[in-house]
Amino acid sequence: MNPTPPPPGRNKFFGSTVFARGSYAEALRIGEILRKETVGGALLVIAAVIALVWANSPASDSYFALRDFTVGYEPWHLDLSMGAWAADGLLAIFFFLVGLELKREFVAGDLRQPSKSVVPVAAAVGGVALPAVIYALVNLSSPETLRGWAIPTATDIAFAVAVLAIIGSHLPSALRIFLLTLAVVDDLIAITIIAFFYSSDIQAAPLLLALIPLALYTFLAQKYRRFFGRHAAAAWLILLPLGAVTWALVHASGIHATVAGVLLGFAIPVIRSQASGGPGAGPGLAEIFEHRFRPFSAGMAVPIFAFFSAGVAVGGWEGLGSALADPVALGIILGLVLGKPIGIMGTTWVLTKATRASLDSSFKWIDVFGVALLAGIGFTVSLLVAELSFGNGSLHDDHAKVGILAASLIAALLATAVLRTRNRQYRATEELEKVNSDHDGVPDVYQERT
Template identity: 85%
Template sequence: MNQTTPSTPPPGKGKSTVLSRGSYAEALRIGEILRKETVGGALLVAAAVIALIWANSPASDSYFALRDFKIGYEPWHLELSLGAWAADGLLAIFFFLVGLELKREFVAGDLRQISKSIVPVAAAAGGVVVPALIYVAINLTSPETLRGWAIPTATDIAFAVAVLAIIGSHLPSALRIFLLTLAVVDDLIAITIIAFFYTSDLDVTPLLLALIPLGIYAFLAHKYRHFFGMKASAAWVILLPLGVVTWALVHASGIHATVAGVLLGFAVPVIRSQAAGGPDAGPGLAEIFEHRFRPISAGIAVPIFAFFSAGVAVGGWEGLGSALADPVALGIIVGLVVGKPIGILGVTWLLTKATRAELDKSFKWIDVFGVALLAGIGFTVSLLVAELSFGQGSLHDDHAKVGILGASVLAALLATAVLKTRNRQYREAEALEKVDADQDGIPDVYQERN
């Protein structure tokens, strides 16, 4: 088939499209990430359910004793409870992968093109601002709860992807990439908020000292082929201790240690092509580390964090009613379930009008709305921000967790109602894409040039 001749008419003369289909290589890579995150999402949900049952059982005291059990070395500011180790330590692995994914997307992925990145980035920003404003509006008369304004701003990648895998396996790849990009950018905004708004008693000395191992780490990461040849395992053995030291110093400075995870992820190089800088030069250290650490993050780190963070003693129907009456829980629920779709869908629509672009013909606005509903599943990062806002185990923290859990379930159900019927309509189209391929094995729809 002639690759320069589109099989369908252009969406509009002189008009560009938003959320258009990316490259085939990017679609394959995103599909692999989604499959891994699906397993992690199932484990995350299972861990949260176990924690909730245990925390509300007759043996609840043993759960909270386990969560609050302290271990570590105090002179290094590392005598922490198991719950704090999960939030500060294990979750740093998750944010390390967030840093890797962001850098790969904007350096070597399809989103290195401003025309393709502007929509998901702007939509993610809208999905952060609107929920925060809704939360503030609901809690305006309660100054002590305003500190939780950032709780409904984040989207949980693993949870949302797990739901999408169940209900939307045949949705266009552009929509799945859109959701993943939204979630990753959301996490970047959330970690920036944590760094600037949830840092108290900043100690400059360890923060400056952290720049030394971080700088050595970045230098060796970029020169790893020179120092270690093609042996990535050798690079991993050398770089991991430097990463741990960087994490410990950032933690000692008063900045939440997950920020160190993102910085370490940004420091890892992404190799582009030798000639013009595309993503076809072979696996770089970022891709190698992603393969090594994603199973640890999805299968161990995030589920353990969910286990220690999701356990809240509801106190029966009366306690549940009291929690939902708290403006904290109400602001979170409305922010995630209503604010997220309004922010994401609204900004995407406004961009199409401002740029006179059209939505890609491969899907409809109802599909974007369904994905925007899925983005209302705020779990991992929302639980972390709730603990930073009110302190683990406080009344408002417990009510915030009830709101996060309730909003995530409600968002998942609403997204299922919207996307389940749409998914059926894409089955035949996806089957045709798989059949309609040249001898190179690449579907023709990825070879079109509009």
Template identity: 75%
Template sequence: MQKPSSQPTSTSGVLGRGTYSESLRIGAILRKETVGGILLVITAAAAIIWANSPAADSYFALRDFTFGYEPWHLELSLGAWAADGLLAIFFFLVGLELKREFVAGDLRSPAKAIVPVAAAVGGVIVPALVYVAINLASPDTLRGWAIPTATDIAFAVAVLAIVGSHLPAALRIFLLTLAVVDDLLAITIIAVFYSDDLSVTPLLLALIPLALYTVLAQKYRQFFHLKPAAAWFILLPIGFVVWALVHAGGIHATVAGVLLGFAVPVLHRKGTAGPDAGPGLAELFEHRVRPLSAGFAVPVFAFFSAGVTVGGWTGFVSAITDPVTLGIVLGLVAGKPIGIVGTTWLLTKLTRVNLDPALRWMDLVGVALLAGIGFTVSLLIADLSFTPDGSTNDHAKVGVLTASLLAALIASILLRARNRRYRAIEAEERVDADHDGIPDVYQEPGRESAETVTAPDPDADTPGNRPGTR
């Protein structure tokens, strides 16, 4: 018999819990991102210290050291390899997560997707407008309008781990969904607005290996005799060719990572699901790529990108008063939460969707402030917006670092103030009075019965073993 709750536990509306399988999957992802987020903070701090030390010249010499094959447009500096190459690994995971969310996750339902997607869009538009308003009188700096639109989920999760927040499943799912949709919007912005000197021939040629990659990925069980591990060794070189051609074509190479992620199937094919099907290709790739991305690719990028010479207190004051810096700081710290919370509030007024009664608007504000931690993608867009060796680029990075720290600090204060309530919700979500392995709050009347039969593997590539390959 289900144990009654002392608080309303609505599962519909804004910040509803969603399904148990989705809660498990999101929790597993965020636990993996925590270590990467802490490494990200450490490497960024090391870069800032080194770049402002007496040995600063050696840092910039290392960052600007070039190698590669020039005829393929691949003679790049270490910093460029990190931004164009290593971040493509990160965006490959973004593509996988986006596809999983909209094909196998809770966001396959338009009714569940509309609020977080709309909130993410609001969280991109408002910061951009804030930046443009502050820099309107300076056309040369308007190119950086997209810098304050990004969210760094790894850094945000690291903040949660450090402050010890017992953030409820609903808030965690909402935060990750915001970040994933935000990444999609960011990569779209990069592809459309930050692609220069396009070369049609390499881009057309890239379609050939991309098509081959897609076919092999979709039919990997036939081609590789039900051994996904074999697919890894075949698809990786093909993916590199796609990346190299997209890079040569003038589109930022991280776009190739997203496209390759989209091509990987996230569900088992009909007839191969079940306990004997083995891991799916998306699961295999995620297990192998996520540690590489969170533990190496993103921290190394942060190390080469975050190293900016501040110039002491005088230099910091000069940077912080620059309209570029002000636009970024206000865009991330104020524009992000205003866009996210404002759009969500507007939806509650225009539709029948209401805030889950177990939570408060302050909770949404705290999550929206975490979304104001731009960092990784914001640093990338700063490098694409301004000349890397110019003072404007340095000031933009000071803005990104300052805004991310401010957003993290304010969010930590708000979320810690609510930790007692979060612990109560967390305890409620663990109650399993009928001992069937599924918490009782996920078995309330009206929830999907298919999601309450068994507790799925949070890392599985299909929460319900649905047929079909997508």
């Protein structure tokens, strides 16, 4: 029997299934990304712990001297401290991958279908808006601290996935894809916020000049996509210098240089060739670059940034208490621990009710709640926004870092409490999903859709 068509005036999402299982190819690709992010998350945590211990040790002066050591070329506005190089330079690589991943998802991934993308995108927006509102309400009486309203808006995918790995989660793949999409989308929202609200003294000349290498970079990447895909050395010798010049000019313009990373990522083609006509043509240049750059980003760029950004002299229990009493830290903790899960869960629930969609039968709302709690782990982008809001090394910046670390730890513990219980219930189901009775290389569960 054919399903009843949606009533007149209803949209295409009426009666759909939320978090329905995607394609097997997409599940394999997401699984590979999550494995790499798991390693990167572990390194990120290690780097942050080393920075915290060093910054609060008798040798703390050497840590801050290293972080503030300046190197670079002044005429290009590139005489930066080591901490600034990590925030402006290395994070541009991270956001380059954000641009690649987001474009890949919406051009050739399962999220190119509006019925599958609307829920995680809307949930990400809700998970950004409510934490910002909560922070603003806590700091409403202080214009100085109100500037940090965007700090609790972003989810750290590497940290969150590392927690999932420690838990040993057997969650359905659709929920893991949901977490990844949430993190990627709210990273894009965060970088948009940075571009519009945390850029100052915009210089038109270098910004306009940046369009020249960016346009040439885009033209070459689109025109010779197969050539660069086959010859890695050519990409390093041709595209990388153009990207570096674009980054330097954007940085000199006053716009945060990580915005250049996203633009460069968007410029890379996803589909292998225009003649292919669809996402089934094989790996495009975006996917090839993702494989090449993700290990460097997850294994070096983000951990080094965490090392230079997470180091804060707490000053013992008294200093910790003083930091947590600051409305900055309080707003961040409430925003990440409460705002994130409520915003994500609430938006998802409202959207499903508004469209009369149903939750996929393979899991429960408690699973969505556990992932929403996990999204409250804010680290990399939150630390970056804190530095942009208050200045690296300022009192409010130090208190913001304490708030970010505390909130991330609380969110991780709460998510662990919820998801650990669910793990045991999904273990048997996951084993059944791996059974391949017809031996064609694809689990049967991915072939049951009509």
